[in-house]
Amino acid sequence: MARTAALGMSAIPLGMVAMGLPASPAWAQAAGTDAAQPAPAATPAPAKPARRPIGDPIGDITRSGPAPAPSASATPAPVAAPGTVPPLPAAPPSVAPVGMAASAPVTPVEVPITEPVMAWTLDDARALLSTIEFIGKEGLLPADYKPAALRQAIAVGEGPALDELASRLCGWLIEDLRDGRTPVPARVQWFAIDPDRDAMPTDQIMAETLASHDFAGLPLRLAPTHPDYVALKEKLAQTPRANAAQIALIRTNMDRWRWLPQDLGKAYMFSNVPEFQVRLTVHNMTKGTWWNWTSATVVGKPGKTATPQLAETVKAVVFNPTWTVPQSIVVGEGLGAKVMGNPRWAAANGYKGTRSADGTITVVQQPGPNNALGMMKIDMPNPHAIYFHDTPAKEFFKAEVRAFSHGCVRTEKAVELGMLISMLGAGVKTEDARAMHQSGVYTKVPLTKTFPVYITYFTIAAPIDQTTGQFGPLAKFADIYGRDKPVIDSFAAPRQLKTTQRASDEAVIQLDNPL
Template identity: 65%
Template structure:
């Protein structure tokens, strides 16, 4: 039977003790004075080391950790690998074979993607009168999903049904059904109104409009297929319930809920089994496993303006313990740090900086690992052209503020070492003892993930908070205005654009 040791009011099992590199305390200790001193030192280290809680699902832990945790909870059956891509089991449409996403090419400091927008051409298929009538009825109730029935031309469709089957009905019904599929699957908001939205939604690849329409007409089940296109996340369902409970007279509240329901549609329909998500205006990061929030961490996000945090959907590729920081030229040259480091080696050493002059005359400055490093003691790599990542910070006082928008775009994370250890255990199948040792070693160590996890940097101004209650959050970047305006305007035709065409600003500055 594993023994337990109390830390404060919580009970930490053998897994936690292993995670912090300390063996469970035995009932009796008859060792020498040296043994007792070593045990005392280990106990002291345990109090300082991050703690890994024991509520992680058994099937997600490495084998060495499962044995310890199984004392506290039964072994769960293994599950499949998590994926950010949606499954198509709900619609019955075969999905393309998933392939790993390539690592994005590092972008220059500022670049403007070249986007050639092409209006999407919807497929045309034969419609029976009964299927067309089912579509008309579905359109009549689509307001419950936060969409606008008038967008799908119910009057014209009713008239076409009255004229009977034929080319006119096929063309109109196919077009409005395709619009409905696009809006439920990808969101109604046009891309130009999605400010700094770079989270490419994979749903249209996994669930092509043509296949969805073909299945609906083959099964003669338009409403059934439509019902299965909405996001699977329970937070979307909570917003839907709230929308339908909000009186029509409360237009402002309904519009805000409607806009945030659409933001869920901008993401993958199924976010995966295990993922990290931060809601920027909430200043919180979640570790979610099987739709359950297992950990939450306060965050510090980008300051409004040029340093605002963009919205991304990326993948954890590695955890870096005790990272180095290559200082950007805006500080090395612009603020004179490079000259100071080279001109005052003693000051540089005391502050953890190493610098050298390149062949072209520029100066490179790298801050070495340590508690004063700008990245703190942990960094989570999630390759993207924006140079955005999650990291620790030595400036812990910022987590005490209610509004935490102080960074240059990256996400500073509370209890970051604990998060990094958890990712190493889950994503690299690393024994908890090894993860704890790496976190305390004081030396740079990059742990590559063997099992990757999605990371979503989102922007919801009305959503479920980390305690599960629906509430509004401050629109710190002013991104609600264009979304709300788009819902007041006529629906725009979809194009091939998949993300914002705004300039990519790469700051790589955690200060």
């Protein structure tokens, strides 16, 4: 299957180039939507300061542990965002409506899972044993599935004892291939809920495999479909057994893919926190091609403000958002008193203040290039109050390690992202998206085609080249939050029995100021 697709470049009128937006192309009309195709400007952009957008190429991995936290003294000074419309990238292929992202976090109830017991022939048990013996290719541990005990049961022959043991071991194997081996408590701040357990129940998979006798095909049937998983599997096969550290890290990242839906969808947003990048991906499942648009990001600082891992749904795009200033600033820093006491200063700086009957002052920053949310915000309701947004502090994107925020994901090319999603998800025409942005007026665009959005954490991944949109070679990214060790330690410990817990039960941290 092809891992990448060439990005077509269409000729566009020079007048549209000068405004930073292209004319409406044929692909959008053929898809039966009003979406229009963005394309790159014909004039080369000015040279930018060098910045490494990807991690270290994988060789023998010896570095471990979190990267040093960004130094306060090294924090770049915020600068005002330009008020111009940025040029858009080559247009994504049109897509049909996509499914919803995984459900929002719920309070997990830890109930042990009971494995179904089914009838086994000796041939099926031997086929299961063979699959177990080679399961190391998938980054799992054959010893977890008791091959010696199964071999002994096969020697005894068919009967209730073989049925019970083979069913239990097959159930464990299905669970780990589908959902991941790592116990949920070791998945720190991973609140994304994987729906595969519901879509592919263990008893159904086991019954169908017994009927087809295709135990060799079980790993492929349950494997994540993303190209990164395939690349990690290939890298695992190439890694010498003596390089235990690299093997452990590859296993860790292969398992993380199992914590997500097997298929992420036809169109989705995907942000890998350690990579400091967000992408908008369109997957043509028929042709086996991938289209990726990317932007650099700034993520949460390590500690209490670390960006959590989520699977949510984009509901709307907001151009020229307002920002309700947190009370820690309104009261704690005296902004409320200043706004109410000096209306002229407040208006000049884009603030509006109101005082309620109980004396509480509310301050809202009005739309504009200096708004804390910049010129665009992605509306993705979630209990963590985490979202993607623009920022006037563009200098932060020049840093190599960009963990500066209070949890939200600041996006360098946020306006482009908002325009692309409004075109793909709401059928907005290019000129209308441009007009919304340039109006300076708060404008919310509800989506008619929803997009899953995944905020993930991979320390080995294939970066997307920001020029070509193609998958690059696997690279190592700094473990900025120290989240590799709990997973690696869980693989070194005996396998734990699965429960019905689906996501982290850590407390949801809602910061007063998540920007």
